[in-house]
Structure formats: C-alpha cells, structure tokens
Amino acid sequence: MSDESLPAPRAGAPGPGARIGGGTLLQVGLAVLLAFLCLAPFALIVAISFGEKVQGAAWIWSVDPGNYARVFVGALWPEEFSGLYLQRLWYSVLYATLGAVLAVATAFPFTWFLTRTGRRAQTIWLVFLLSSVSVSEVFVVMGWDILLSNRSGLPMVARETGLTDWLKAVGWFDTLRGWGLANPRDLKFKTSATATVLTMTYLVWPYAVILLYPPLSRLDPALTEAARTMGARPATVIRTVVLPVLRLPLLGAVMFLFVYLLGVYVTVSVFAAPSQQTLAVSIYDAVRGATLDAPFGAAQSVVLLAVAALCLWFGQRLGGRGA
Amino acid sequence: MAGLALEGVGRDYGATRAVGRVDLAFREGELTALLGPSGCGKTTLLRIIAGLEPPSRGRILLGGRDITAMPAHLRRFGMVFQSFALFPHLNVRDNVAYSLAISGTGRAARHARADELLDLVRLGHLGDRSISALSGGQKQRVAIARALAQDPEVFLLDEPMSALDAKLREEMQVELRLLQQRLGITTIVVTHDQREAMSMADRIVVMSEGRAEQVGAPQEIYDRPDNAFVAGFIGRNNFFDAVAVPGGLEADGYRLALEPGPAFRPGSPVRAACRPERIRLGQDLPEGNRLPARVVFVRAIGSERDVHVETPLGPFVVAQGSGLQGGDGIAAGREVALHLPPGALQVYPAQSRPREVA
Numbered sequence: 001m002s003d004e005s006l007p008a009p010r011a012g013a014p015g016p017g018a019r020i021g022g023g024t025l026l027q028v029g030l031a032v033l034l035a036f037l038c039l040a041p042f043a044l045i046v047a048i049s050f051g052e053k054v055q056g057a058a059w060i061w062s063v064d065p066g067n068y069a070r071v072f073v074g075a076l077w078p079e080e081f082s083g084l085y086l087q088r089l090w091y092s093v094l095y096a097t098l099g100a101v102l103a104v105a106t107a108f109p110f111t112w113f114l115t116r117t118g119r120r121a122q123t124i125w126l127v128f129l130l131s132s133v134s135v136s137e138v139f140v141v142m143g144w145d146i147l148l149s150n151r152s153g154l155p156m157v158a159r160e161t162g163l164t165d166w167l168k169a170v171g172w173f174d175t176l177r178g179w180g181l182a183n184p185r186d187l188k189f190k191t192s193a194t195a196t197v198l199t200m201t202y203l204v205w206p207y208a209v210i211l212l213y214p215p216l217s218r219l220d221p222a223l224t225e226a227a228r229t230m231g232a233r234p235a236t237v238i239r240t241v242v243l244p245v246l247r248l249p250l251l252g253a254v255m256f257l258f259v260y261l262l263g264v265y266v267t268v269s270v271f272a273a274p275s276q277q278t279l280a281v282s283i284y285d286a287v288r289g290a291t292l293d294a295p296f297g298a299a300q301s302v303v304l305l306a307v308a309a310l311c312l313w314f315g316q317r318l319g320g321r322g323a
Numbered sequence: 324m325a326g327l328a329l330e331g332v333g334r335d336y337g338a339t340r341a342v343g344r345v346d347l348a349f350r351e352g353e354l355t356a357l358l359g360p361s362g363c364g365k366t367t368l369l370r371i372i373a374g375l376e377p378p379s380r381g382r383i384l385l386g387g388r389d390i391t392a393m394p395a396h397l398r399r400f401g402m403v404f405q406s407f408a409l410f411p412h413l414n415v416r417d418n419v420a421y422s423l424a425i426s427g428t429g430r431a432a433r434h435a436r437a438d439e440l441l442d443l444v445r446l447g448h449l450g451d452r453s454i455s456a457l458s459g460g461q462k463q464r465v466a467i468a469r470a471l472a473q474d475p476e477v478f479l480l481d482e483p484m485s486a487l488d489a490k491l492r493e494e495m496q497v498e499l500r501l502l503q504q505r506l507g508i509t510t511i512v513v514t515h516d517q518r519e520a521m522s523m524a525d526r527i528v529v530m531s532e533g534r535a536e537q538v539g540a541p542q543e544i545y546d547r548p549d550n551a552f553v554a555g556f557i558g559r560n561n562f563f564d565a566v567a568v569p570g571g572l573e574a575d576g577y578r579l580a581l582e583p584g585p586a587f588r589p590g591s592p593v594r595a596a597c598r599p600e601r602i603r604l605g606q607d608l609p610e611g612n613r614l615p616a617r618v619v620f621v622r623a624i625g626s627e628r629d630v631h632v633e634t635p636l637g638p639f640v641v642a643q644g645s646g647l648q649g650g651d652g653i654a655a656g657r658e659v660a661l662h663l664p665p666g667a668l669q670v671y672p673a674q675s676r677p678r679e680v681a
Contacts, residue, residue, distance in 0.1 A: 220406060220408060222404040222405070222406050222408035223408050225373075225375050225404070226404055226410075227421070228375065228394075228396050229373055229374075229395050229396075229398075229399070229400060229401070229470075229479075230396075230399070230421055230422035230469070230470075231396050231397075231399050231422050231425060231426055232396055232425050236425055240421075240425060241410060244410075245410070245411060245412055247412070
C-alpha cells in the first residue's frame with residue numbers, strides 16, 4: 001500500500017493530542033468552581049483581617065497588621081501587654097482537645113462492644129446515634145442547661161436527695177469547691193470548665209462512635225484471639241494489640257472532633273465563665289456583637305485557622321511516626 | 324504431659340448444633356488432623372480446645388487435669404490462624420517475641436529466643452522486616468514461629484495452608500511435618516484437604532455434621548472406611564445399591580462375591596463401594612464378579628488414565644496406573660468387562676449415602 005492511499009490531514013485541523021473533549025472541559029470547570037468556593041471565602045477573610053476599623057462606622061480596606069498584633073500582644077502594646085486573646089485561644093484549644101479526647105475515649109469501649117453485638121442491635125444503635133446527630137447544638141445546650149442549672153437541675157437533685165450533705169460530711173464537698181464545682185452551699189456546674197467540656201463531649205460523642213465504628217468492625221477478630229492464645233489477658237489485648245492497630249483511626253477521630261469543637265459557640269457562651277471564653281465567642285462578638293469590628297474578627301479567625309492547621313500537622317506527624 | 328482428651332465435648336449456637344458429643348484422645352507428640360467438609364464443626368472443635376469458644380457440654384482434659392473452664396490466655400496453646408493474624412504494628416521479630424514480651428521476659432532474652440525460632444523456620448535474616456513486606460509462605464512461617472515461642476503443650480493450626488498456592492502448600496506440608504517431628508509437640512491441624520491430612524497426619528479424625536465419623540491412621544481410613552461418608556470423602560469411590568445375599572451381594576441381577584462375606588442379614592438393602600484403582604478392566608479377567616460395561620470417556624494423564632464406563636449398576640470410574648500398556652483398545656464407545664475383586668468391595672447400610680465431594 002502506497003502512502004498516497006492515506007487521506008491527507010486537512011490543513012489547520014487539530015491532531016488527536018490537541019483535541020479537548022467535553023469531559024475535560026467539565027473537569028476543568030468543576031475544579032475552578034471548587035477552588036473558588038474553597039479559596040474565595042478564605043482569601044476574603046485574610047484580606048479583611050488587614051482592614052481598618054473606622055470608629056463609629058464600618059471598616060475600610062487597608063494593609064494594617066495591627067489586628068494581628070492586637071491578638072498576640074494587645075491593642076496598647078508596646079506600652080502595655082495584654083494576653084486576653086491568647087488566653088481565649090488557649091481555652092479554645094484546651095476545651096476542644098479535652099472534649100475530643102474524652103469523646104473518643106468514652107466512645108471507644110462503647111463502639112468496641114457495639115461491634116461485638118448482633119447485627120440487629122448494631123443497626124438499632126447506629127440509627128439512634130445517627131438520628132441524635134441531627135439534633136442541633138442549640139437544642140443540646142438547652143437540655144444540658146436545664147440538667148446542670150443550679151435551681152432545677154442536678155445540684156437541686158443532689159440537695160433534695162441528701163447527696164450534698166453527705167459530700168459535706170465526708171469532706172469531698174470542699175474538694176469539689178476547689179475544682180469550681182460548688183458554691184459555699186450547693187453543687188454548682190454553671191458556669192464551669194467541667195460543664196463546658198462535658199457538653200462539648202456530649203455534642204460530638206455520636207460522631208466519635210460513627211467515626212470509630214468502621215475500623216473497629218473491620219478489625220480481624222483473629223488478631224485479638226491470637227493474642228489471647230499467647231497469654232494476653234483482655235486488658236493486655238486492648239493495650240498491646242487493639243489500640244496500636246487502631247492508632248491511626250483513633251488519632252484521626254480525635255483530630256476531626258478537635259477541629260469541629262474549635263468552632264463551637266453556643267456551648268461556650270452558655271457554660272464557660274466569662275474569663276474562660278474561647279476565640280470562637282470572641283470572633284462572633286467582633287463580627288456581629290457590640291464592637292462591629294470585622295477586621296479584628298477576621299484576624300482572630302485566621303489565627304484560629306492557623307492553630308488548627310498546626311495541630312493537624314502535628315497530629316499527622318504523630319500518626320505518621322506511629323505508622 | 325499425658326496427652327489431651329475430649330470427653331463428650333459439644334457446642335450449640337441456639338438451636339443449631341455445631342458439634343455434637345465428641346470423644347477424642349490426642350496422643351502426646353502426634354500430629355492429628357481434623358478433616359471434614361465445610362461446616363462439619365472441625366474449626367469450632369479446635370476453637371473449643373484453644374479456649375476461644377466455651378463448650379456447651381463435655382470436658383477437656385490435659386494430662387488428666389480438667390481445663391474446660393480455663394480461659395485461652397491461661398491455656399497458652401500455640402495457635403496458627405487461617406489468616407495468620409500477624410500483628411501489623413510489630414515487625415517480624417517482635418511478632419515472634421510477643422508472648423514473651425507480655426509475660427515480662429527481658430528484651431535481650433526475648434529477642435534471642437525470637438531469632439532462634441526464626442532460624443528454625445528459616446527466616447533468621449528477616450527479623451527487622453515489616454509484616455506487610457512478607458510473602459504468604461513467609462507470613463505462615465512467622466505465624467508458626469510465634470505460636471511456638473511460648474513452648475506450648477499443644478500446637479493448634481486452623482487451615483494453615485488455605486492461603487497458600489498449590490506448590491507452596493505442598494512444600495509447607497513437608498516442612499511443617501518435619502518441624503513437628505523434630506519438636507515432638509502434640510499437634511492438631513484442621514483441614515478440609517484430604518491430601519494435606521493424609522500426607523501430614525499420624526492420625527486423622529474424619530468429621531461430618533458435628534460428629535467424629537472415624538478416627539485412625541491415614542492408610543487405615545483409606546483402606547477400611549467405617550461408613551459410606553468416610554468412603555466417599557477420603558479418596559475416590561464407586562458406589563452402587565445392592566441386596567445382601569449369603570456370601571455376597573446381588574445387584575440388578577448380578578451376583579457379586581465378597582471376602583469376607585457381608586455382615587448383613589440376607590435380603591437387607593446395602594450400599595456397596597469399590598475404589599477405582601481396585602477395579603480391573605479388559606481381557607484375561609478372573610471368573611465371577613464381572614459386569615458388562617461401555618466406555619464413555621477416557622481421561623489420560625501421561626502413563627495413568629481414568630476410564631469412565633457405564634454399567635448396569637450405574638457409572639463407574641476405573642483408574643489404571645503406571646503398568647499401562649498402550650494399544651489395548653480401550654476407547655470411548657467400546658464394550659468391555661469389569662471385574663470387582665471380592666476383597667475390594669466395601670458394604671455399608673443402605674441409608675448411609677456418601678456426600679458429594681468436589
């Protein structure tokens with residue numbers, strides 16, 4: 001066959017490599033849309049954080065790093081140092097860490113036993129947990145607010161049942177006072193760091209179970225049985241086999257819940273003492289509250305985001321080293 | 324240790340009886356294979372012995388001591404699991420040393436013991452390797468070394484070869500048997516592979532529907548199956564229905580002599596069997612016990628062949644071995660005669676039917 005029998009390519013027609021299909025265009029379009037949706041709000045906040053508040057008015061665009069300085073050293077620095085917002089950042093990290101760790105620590109044994117029950121029981125529990133996820137933070141906080149209220153909640157129950165008197169008689173009441181969980185007469189949960197962390201834990205507990213369920217149900221039972229045949233007691237099996245094997249899913253669950261809890265607002269504003277509020281509450285106050293200082297709120301948001309990213313990076317390093 | 328004994332051991336799951344009442348004695352230093360089809364209760368029985376399942380009835384005795392209620396971690400029987408169950412977060416050496424680590428043995432001593440065991444299974448150079456970087460055969464050897472680390476009184480293996488390819492499986496069967504003989508450890512292997520059981524075990528326990536159907540040496544079970552199930556499960560067999568008559572059988576008008584004579588009352592319906600390699604086919608056949616047959620298929624594999632024939636008593640397979648001469652005229656469609664030697668016929672009660680075995 002001679003070359004002449006082949007049809008000659010038309011001048012100017014694109015070759016197969018240069019052809020762009022409709023699918024490729026769709027993919028590029030979706031990627032641009034996703035990038036815009038993810039990056040645009042963040043870029044906007046970063047830009048606003050350098051803005052300048054105008055007294056008695058809104059704010060103007062600017063390139064002023066003063067908002068960041070105010071977060072770290074206070075508005076009057078260098079004359080006067082104020083660690084108020086660093087303290088709020090500290091409480092954000094503290095509450096989120098405690099809430100996430102407590103939720104995963106308590107959800108782990110529950111999920112462990114759940115995966116060892118029958119299929120029907122597992123389904124009922126999971127449906128119940130999933131439905132509890134649909135309850136909003138406001139509703140949960142309202143319930144805990146009543147449960148922990150000094151007049152009609154658990155302190156009242158303790159008083160009426162004589163538990164408070166018994167605690168006083170055995171001397172444990174003073175210990176609870178030392179922890180900020182009692183006033184001179186009664187038990188007191190509001191306001192306290194304990195109530196804040198407990199409510200946060202309750203808030204994310206169903207998520208913890210749902211996150212731990214897949215890795216726990218996939219864990220090969222032969223691993224724990226092998227350990228048992230080699231002389232390991234049940235607690236030793238958990239410590240030396242189950243926890244190390246599930247180290248990454250456990251760490252992942254803690255990190256996920258930590259990030260979620262960093263932004264919790266209603267729980268902290270109801271249960272935390274005014275001196276122990278978090279950066280999330282402070283951001284809301286700046287953006288929507290009395291000060292209407294959006295640039296300062298944006299600067300706090302960027303700092304909170306950076307700290308969250310730092311914590312995630314640290315967690316990933318920790319997990320990576322374990323793996 | 325004076326051996327392991329099961330007395331009336333059984334296990335129920337609700338209304339389902341997984342294991343009936345099993346009485347078995349495992350002799351010290353012997354390798355016993357629990358052999359049976361899927362769902363016959365052999366793995367459940369092994370798990371009961373290991374302490375991973377509580378028995379619903381019966382007793383387990385180790386050296387005369389009742390260990391029925393003893394938890395698995397106190398029995399410390401070395402066990403190799405079907406999936407090997409190696410710990411992915413530990414390297415090879417730490418996997419082998421696990422039992423020593425949790426019992427408080429010092430790091431140097433347990434690593435020395437682990438290296439010694441890894442040398443025994445020819446993996447001494449892989450102590451630092453991650454479990455995920457091992458092949459199937461290497462994983463199995465690590466699992467064996469790990470189970471032996473605590474010097475167990477009884478060594479249990481649950482389908483240990485099932486995750487290996489055919490070639491590796493045969494190699495590991497020989498290797499495991501040699502290791503077991505060298506250590507002289509009482510060993511129980513669960514398998515559904517009769518070749519594996521026949522090639523490794525001192526004794527085989529053939530199980531079916533939660534019962535031990537027959538216990539004996541591999542050749543004894545092959546030559547003298549106790550019932551039609553065992554006759555059908557161990558090796559190949561040709562079955563046909565017959566009626567007991569004085570001195571033999573009668574099937575579809577053909578009279579077949581038996582040696583020794585049938586232990587059935589004359590007139591009783593029976594199920595008879597004859598191994599394919601015991602049947603003779605072709606010319607110069609002895610008098611009596613003959614059947615006419617038509618060859619339907621010849622499956623030749625080198626110097627051996629299976630001849631599938633149709634007879635008045637049903638289809639038969641005749642296995643012809645290495646002495647085979649070419650050009651004997653055996654081909655599909657050919658009319659031939661079969662001879663069922665009187666000493667090769669096995670007879671069972673008519674109601675016991677062999678299960679189809681792949």
